[in-house]
Amino acid sequence: MNKTALKLTGLRKIYANGFEALKGIDLEVESGDFLALLGPNGAGKSTTIGIVSSLVNKSEGQVTIFGYDLDKETFNAKSSLGLVPQEFNFSQFETPWQIVINQAGYYGIPRNQAAARVEQLLKQLGLWEKRDGPSRNLSGGMKRRLMIARALVHDPKLLILDEPTAGVDIELRRSMWEFLTELNEQGTTIVLTTHYLEEAESLCRNIAIIDQGRIVENTSKKALLAKLDMETFIFDIEPYQGALPDYCGQPVRQLDEVTLEVDILRHDTLNDLFVRFKESGITVLSMRNKANRLEELFVRLVESND
Amino acid sequence: MVRENLVALQSILTKEVGRYFRIWVQTLLPPAITMSLYFVIFGNLIGSRIGEMGGVSYMAYITPGIIMMAVITNSYSNVVSSFFSAKFQRHIEELLVAPVPNIYILIGYVGGGMSRGLLTGAIVTAISLFFVDLEVHSYGVIFAVVLLTSTLFSTAGLINAVFAKKFDDISIVPTFVLTPLTYLGGVFYTITLLPEFWQKVSLANPVLYMVNAFRYGFLGQSDIDLTTAFIIISAFIVVLFSFALYLLNTGKGLKS
Numbered sequence: 001m002n003k004t005a006l007k008l009t010g011l012r013k014i015y016a017n018g019f020e021a022l023k024g025i026d027l028e029v030e031s032g033d034f035l036a037l038l039g040p041n042g043a044g045k046s047t048t049i050g051i052v053s054s055l056v057n058k059s060e061g062q063v064t065i066f067g068y069d070l071d072k073e074t075f076n077a078k079s080s081l082g083l084v085p086q087e088f089n090f091s092q093f094e095t096p097w098q099i100v101i102n103q104a105g106y107y108g109i110p111r112n113q114a115a116a117r118v119e120q121l122l123k124q125l126g127l128w129e130k131r132d133g134p135s136r137n138l139s140g141g142m143k144r145r146l147m148i149a150r151a152l153v154h155d156p157k158l159l160i161l162d163e164p165t166a167g168v169d170i171e172l173r174r175s176m177w178e179f180l181t182e183l184n185e186q187g188t189t190i191v192l193t194t195h196y197l198e199e200a201e202s203l204c205r206n207i208a209i210i211d212q213g214r215i216v217e218n219t220s221k222k223a224l225l226a227k228l229d230m231e232t233f234i235f236d237i238e239p240y241q242g243a244l245p246d247y248c249g250q251p252v253r254q255l256d257e258v259t260l261e262v263d264i265l266r267h268d269t270l271n272d273l274f275v276r277f278k279e280s281g282i283t284v285l286s287m288r289n290k291a292n293r294l295e296e297l298f299v300r301l302v303e304s305n306d
Numbered sequence: 307m308v309r310e311n312l313v314a315l316q317s318i319l320t321k322e323v324g325r326y327f328r329i330w331v332q333t334l335l336p337p338a339i340t341m342s343l344y345f346v347i348f349g350n351l352i353g354s355r356i357g358e359m360g361g362v363s364y365m366a367y368i369t370p371g372i373i374m375m376a377v378i379t380n381s382y383s384n385v386v387s388s389f390f391s392a393k394f395q396r397h398i399e400e401l402l403v404a405p406v407p408n409i410y411i412l413i414g415y416v417g418g419g420m421s422r423g424l425l426t427g428a429i430v431t432a433i434s435l436f437f438v439d440l441e442v443h444s445y446g447v448i449f450a451v452v453l454l455t456s457t458l459f460s461t462a463g464l465i466n467a468v469f470a471k472k473f474d475d476i477s478i479v480p481t482f483v484l485t486p487l488t489y490l491g492g493v494f495y496t497i498t499l500l501p502e503f504w505q506k507v508s509l510a511n512p513v514l515y516m517v518n519a520f521r522y523g524f525l526g527q528s529d530i531d532l533t534t535a536f537i538i539i540s541a542f543i544v545v546l547f548s549f550a551l552y553l554l555n556t557g558k559g560l561k562s
Contacts, residue, residue, distance in 0.1 A: 105313050106317055108310020
């Protein structure tokens with residue numbers, strides 16, 4: 001198997017109104033990877049995915065999927081790819097069964113061969129009981145799972161999900177995370193765009209950040225998080241009105257009578273801070289990160305690109 | 307890869323045929339009722355006072371035209387509404403993402419439109435048997451003309467859908483172009499009744515060639531030379547089919 005699942009070379013997109021959405025994207029996704037493609041709204045994520053999935057015409061550049069050139073070896077390239085788009089894009093009048101089995105047909109899989117796979121996917125994604133009703137009657141979460149079943153029916157080696165958990169409740173989101181993790185462990189390469197950075201941090205091994213039509217970061221999650229030299233912690237304390245200690249030159253800020261906030265550098269330990277708190281007579285009840293670590297980094301990277 | 311493409315084509319056809327059967331009250335029933343009314347009003351009530359036209363009863367004369375009218379409007383409206391709905395609901399993306407060559411998408415949608423056009427034509431033909439004893443001069447001509455005509459108008463419907471941006475856009479052509487062309491295409495009269503100038507103007511109407519060639523298949527008489535009719539219908543098909551394929555290949559109205 002080709003080691004590179006997806007390779008984008010010099011991808012550019014200039015829309016008819018002259019807006020340059022992509023300014024030369026170069027990106028490689030290794031086979032078996034779980035990559036998060038992050039970026040603010042309008043950064044070019046959906047345009048990139050649109051070009052890869054043949055829904056947007058590119059202006060320049062090359063897309064290869066598992067070594068197959070999308071323009072020249074279209075059948076093999078497209079057969080290797082499954083797409084779960086951001087918005088619902090299936091006929092609201094057809095049943096889940098019809099939608100998924102027709103999609104298998106579009107990939108050249110006869111109905112009698114596809115039936116078992118469709119049944120397995122609908123059962124796995126909790127849609128089996130709803131298979132014969134109009135898809136417009138499904139809940140939002142079910143519709144999203146239907147699009148996942150549809151994208152997987154031809155057993156693609158690369159799955160692209162454009163904000164798959166947008167508008168999905170927490171329980172369902174967690175179950176989708178488990179499903180995607182399992183899928184990735186079985187060998188499917190996954191590229192995911194999301195606005196939930198917690199999702200990217202929990203699921204993905206590598207992260208690419210796109211901003212203003214350019215890739216501004218493309219590295220492992222571990223390497224990216226190592227760049228984060230400072231974290232902000234919040235401490236819930238018993239009511240306190242005394243003087244506040246300093247910690248390694250960073251002031252301890254009191255947000256209200258029962259809440260403190262401190263910036264901690266990576267090389268500093270929390271043990272010394274707790275000693276300072278004890279000396280000042282502050283009783284800590286609980287503590288937490290102020291923000292998701294990846295979120296802090298993301299904001300910094302995007303702001304520095306402005 | 308041909309096998310895979312044929313499976314894809316079968317899936318498109320299954321989906322298309324399933325669509326109009328699912329909503330048969332909107333797709334198959336109305337033409338049956340409308341055409342029955344034509345037979346009752348124009349054939350029975352008014353036709354009995356008109357007498358003969360082209361050497362046969364007026365009812366026998368208009369029947370091929372009425373069948374053809376049903377084939378034309380249903381072939382066109384099936385593809386224009388189905389393809390535009392697929393664009394509007396964005397499930398056309400299911401096909402664009404998949405490795406289905408554009409020509410198979412085109413054949414699939416046109417095939418779906420043809421099947422509805424031909425089925426409706428068969429329904430109207432069956433209804434006509436309650437009103438008139440249909441003669442058949444040439445089955446070959448009948449089938450050839452009806453197949454070519456439904457191909458032509460199904461393809462035209464797809465082109466309309468590609469350019470349509472809102473639901474109004476898919477009713478403009480049927481209302482302001484297709485209906486006048488059909489009514490003035492010799493369904494209800496022979497163009498020999500018209501003054502010479504209007505006879506010549508009528509020759510610019512492609513529907514005239516289809517209706518007359520179809521009528522020839524039943525009655526053995528036509529205002530138009532049969533070979534000319536086949537050449538014109540075929541030429542229209544080649545031009546429209548090539549244009550529709552070009553539109554799909556460039557992603558016009560489908561891809562940004």
